Amino acid sequence: MALVVQKYGGSSVADATSIKRVAQRIVATKKAGNEVVVVVSAMGDTTDELLDLAQQVSPLPPGRELDMLLTSGERISMALLAMAIANLGQEARSFTGSQAGVITDSTHGKARIIDVSPGRLRDALDKGHIAIVAGFQGVSQDTKDITTLGRGGSDTTAVALAAALGADVCEIYTDVDGIFTADPRIASKARKIPRISYEETLEMAACGAKILHLRCVEYARRFNLPIHVRSSFSTKEGTWVTSDPATEGTEVEQPIISGVAHDRSEAKITVVGVPDKVGEAAAIFRTLADAEINIDMIVQNVSAAATGRTDISFTLPTSDAPTALTALKKMQDQVVFETLLFDDQIGKVSLIGAGMRSHPGVTAKFFGALADAGVNIGMISTSEIRISVIVDQDQVDAAVNAAHSAFNLDADQVEAVVYGGTGR
Numbered sequence: 001m002a003l004v005v006q007k008y009g010g011s012s013v014a015d016a017t018s019i020k021r022v023a024q025r026i027v028a029t030k031k032a033g034n035e036v037v038v039v040v041s042a043m044g045d046t047t048d049e050l051l052d053l054a055q056q057v058s059p060l061p062p063g064r065e066l067d068m069l070l071t072s073g074e075r076i077s078m079a080l081l082a083m084a085i086a087n088l089g090q091e092a093r094s095f096t097g098s099q100a101g102v103i104t105d106s107t108h109g110k111a112r113i114i115d116v117s118p119g120r121l122r123d124a125l126d127k128g129h130i131a132i133v134a135g136f137q138g139v140s141q142d143t144k145d146i147t148t149l150g151r152g153g154s155d156t157t158a159v160a161l162a163a164a165l166g167a168d169v170c171e172i173y174t175d176v177d178g179i180f181t182a183d184p185r186i187a188s189k190a191r192k193i194p195r196i197s198y199e200e201t202l203e204m205a206a207c208g209a210k211i212l213h214l215r216c217v218e219y220a221r222r223f224n225l226p227i228h229v230r231s232s233f234s235t236k237e238g239t240w241v242t243s244d245p246a247t248e249g250t251e252v253e254q255p256i257i258s259g260v261a262h263d264r265s266e267a268k269i270t271v272v273g274v275p276d277k278v279g280e281a282a283a284i285f286r287t288l289a290d291a292e293i294n295i296d297m298i299v300q301n302v303s304a305a306a307t308g309r310t311d312i313s314f315t316l317p318t319s320d321a322p323t324a325l326t327a328l329k330k331m332q333d334q335v336v337f338e339t340l341l342f343d344d345q346i347g348k349v350s351l352i353g354a355g356m357r358s359h360p361g362v363t364a365k366f367f368g369a370l371a372d373a374g375v376n377i378g379m380i381s382t383s384e385i386r387i388s389v390i391v392d393q394d395q396v397d398a399a400v401n402a403a404h405s406a407f408n409l410d411a412d413q414v415e416a417v418v419y420g421g422t423g424r
Contacts, residue, residue: 001033001034001035002033002034002035002168002169003034003035003037003125003165003166003167003168004029004034004035004036004037004167004168004169004171005036005037005038005039005158005159005161005162005165005167005169005170005171006026006029006036006037006038006039006158006170006171006173007038007039007040007041007135007154007155007157007158007170007171007172007173008022008038008039008040008041008081008173008232009041009154009172009173009174009175009232010041010042010043010044010045010046010047011044011174011175012041012173012174012175012232012233013040013041013043013044013077013080013081014043014044015043015044016080019043019077019080019081019084020084021232022081022084022173022232023081023084023085023087023088024088025232026038026081026085026130027085027088027089027090027130030090030130035125036130036131037121037125037130037131037133037161037162037165037167038081038130038131038132038133039133039134039135039154039157039158039161040074040077040078040081040132040133040134040135040154041073041074041077041135041136041154042070042073042074042076042077042136043073043076043077043080046073046076047070047073047136047151050069050070050072050073051070053069054066054069063108063109064108064145064146066108066109067108067109067137067145067146067147067148068146070136070148071096071097071134071136071137071146071148074096074097074134074135074136074137074154075094075096075134077134078094078095078096078132078133078134079094081094081132082094082132085130085132090130091127091128091129091130092129092130092131092132093124093129093130093131093132094132094133094134095120095121095124095131095132095133095134096133096134096137097133097134097135097136097137097138097139097146097157098137098138098139098146099120100116100118100120100121100131100133100134100161101115101116101117101118101119101120101121101164102116102137102138102139102157102160102161103115103116103117103138103139103140103141104138104139104140104141104147104149105140105141105142105147106140106141106142106143106145106147107147107292108145108147108148109148109150110148110149110150111138111140111147111148111149111150112149112215113138113149113156113160113215113219114141115141116160116161116163116164117164118161118164118165121133121161121165122165125165133157133161135153135154135155135157135158136148136149136153136154136157137149137153137157138157149215150213150215151213152210152212152213152214152216153213153215154213155172155212155213155216156213156215156216156219158170158172158216159216159219159220159223159225159227160219162225163219163220163222163223163225167225169225169226169227169228170220170225170226170227170228171227171228171230172212172216172227172228172229172230173230173231173232174211174229174230174231174232175231175232175233176211176231177192177230177231177234177236177238178192178193178194178229178230178231178236178237178238178239179192179193179196179201179204179209179211179212179229179238179239179241179259180192180193180211180259181193181258181259181260181404181409182259182260182261182262182400182401182404182409183209183210183261183262183400186262186396186397186400186401187260187400187401187404187409187410189404189409189410189411190404190409190410190411191409191410191411192238192239193239193258193259194237194239194240195239195240195241195242196239196240196241196258197241197242197243197244197354198217198220198221198241198242198243199221199354199385200258200259200352200353200354200385201217201241202214202217202218202221203261203350203352203383203385203386204258204259204261204350204352205217207261207262207263207348207350207352207386207388208261208262208263208264208265208348208350209259209261209262211229212227212229212241217241220241221243224243226240226241226242227240227241227242228240228241229241256353256355256356256359256362256407257351257352257353257355257356257362257407257409258352258353258354258355259352259353259409260349260350260351260352260400260403260404260407260409261349261350261352262347262348262349262350262396262399262400263347263348263350264347264393264396265317265318265319266296266315266316266317266318266346266347266348266390267315267316267317267318267321267342267343267344267346268313268314268315268342268343268344268346268378268379268390269313269314269315269316269321269324269325269328269340269341269342270311270312270313270340270341270342270343271284271311271312271313271328271335271337271340272311272337272338272339272340272341273307273309273310273311273337273338273339274309274310274311274312274335274337275308275309275335275336275337276303276308276309276310280335281300281312283331283334283335284312284328284331284335287327287328287330287331288316288324288327288328290327291323291324291327293316293320293323293324293327294316294317294320295314295315295316296314296315296316296348296381297314297315297348297379297381297388297390298312298313298314298381299312299313299314299379299380300312300313301313309338313379315346315348315379315390318344321342321344325340325342328340345392345393345394346378346390346391346392346393347390347391347392347393347395347396347399348388348389348390348391349370349388349389349391349396349399349400349403350386350387350388350389351366351386351387351388351403351407352385352386353385354385356385356387357384357385362387363382363387365406365407366387366403366406366407368406369402369403369405369406370389370391370399370402370403372402373398373399373401373402374395374398375391375395375398375399375402376391376392376395377389377390377391378390378391378392
């Protein structure tokens with residue numbers, strides 16, 4: 001008997017008909033002789049609608065109360081799904097994140113999982129029940145308040161529970177047939193990737209690919225837990241995320257490039273006229289760290305000889321920009337920089353692939369493809385298996401398609417299908 005953890009996203013449970021369809025898939029998995037734990041997201045765009053409602057009531061809602069509001073979406077989904085499963089003759093038990101034993105730190109809005117104590121889930125499984133868990137949420141170890149894990153946090157809930165329960169596989173169900181070489185909403189000729197490594201998937205998630213939550217992949221890699229990303233709208237084989245896909249697949253050698261990711265949710269801040277002295281950059285980024293701001297790309301200009309000052313530019317999530325700007329203005333007397341510039345009309349495009357380690361010329365081909373498409377590069381960042389560039393937001397689509405074609409990632413025929421979801 002295998003233990004299977006399944007996660008269903010919002011588009012998979014968008015309405016009553018979808019919930020009934022998902023219930024049939026879950027029951028079929030149970031009847032195949034498996035123990036089944038299900039993690040479910042809020043229905044459709046419920047989370048976005050709740051956020052909109054909160055903004056109408058209060059421009060700055062308290063974090064504790066906002067978490068309390070947002071977690072209601074998943075509780076609705078889990079209860080309805082348990083009812084649908086009961087109609088099919090199977091016993092199901094629904095649990096909130098705290099009831100399922102998901103223990104987090106006390107950071108509201110983007111809490112991190114500290115521990116998982118799935119005793120109640122194990123009891124339900126031992127009784128032959130299907131366990132349904134509300135994703136995206138937990139309970140603070142210190143304050144005992146309800147917390148949320150950030151957008152996409154249901155993926156992390158599923159992998160964390162799978163690791164704690166010793167599951168054989170974690171299946172992530174979404175509205176596409178797996179992980180593709182690019183977002184099929186932008187690159188119509190994107191191809192499905194049969195198998196991909198944890199590190200490549202981590203880079204794709206960090207660079208804006210929304211198919212898997214970044215912390216979910218980190219968790220899976222830590223516990224060497226295979227993830228199967230597939231569609232809840234079809235029965236096709238999806239994408240397997242494992243530690244060493246090259247030895248498990250049929251191809252002799254992995255392709256140079258696995259895919260192209262993009263992200264429109266970042267902004268750029270430039271600190272103008274920073275004194276070129278030891279410790280000034282450290283003071284700036286220590287201030288941002290104290291404000292719990294995650295920084296992505298950083299570029300420092302060469303110091304001007306006449307003034308002894310330099311400019312430091314960095315990118316960060318647009319949602320964190322107001323906090324970052326406020327924190328930097330407060331410490332202007334300490335560093336004595338001249339001014340701050342802000343630009344939220346940017347996008348990040350990233351080329352990802354473990355094969356680029358051993359293939360020279362990848363950077364030249366990437367930049368050449370962007371130049372041929374008339375795309376101007378604002379910033380550049382690299383890792384061993386990734387090259388990222390910042391471009392104007394209205395040039396993101398052109399950049400993605402140019403890079404996708406340049407590295408022969410286009411499918412021979414249109415393969416990508418987006419079954420549901422608004423992409424909101």
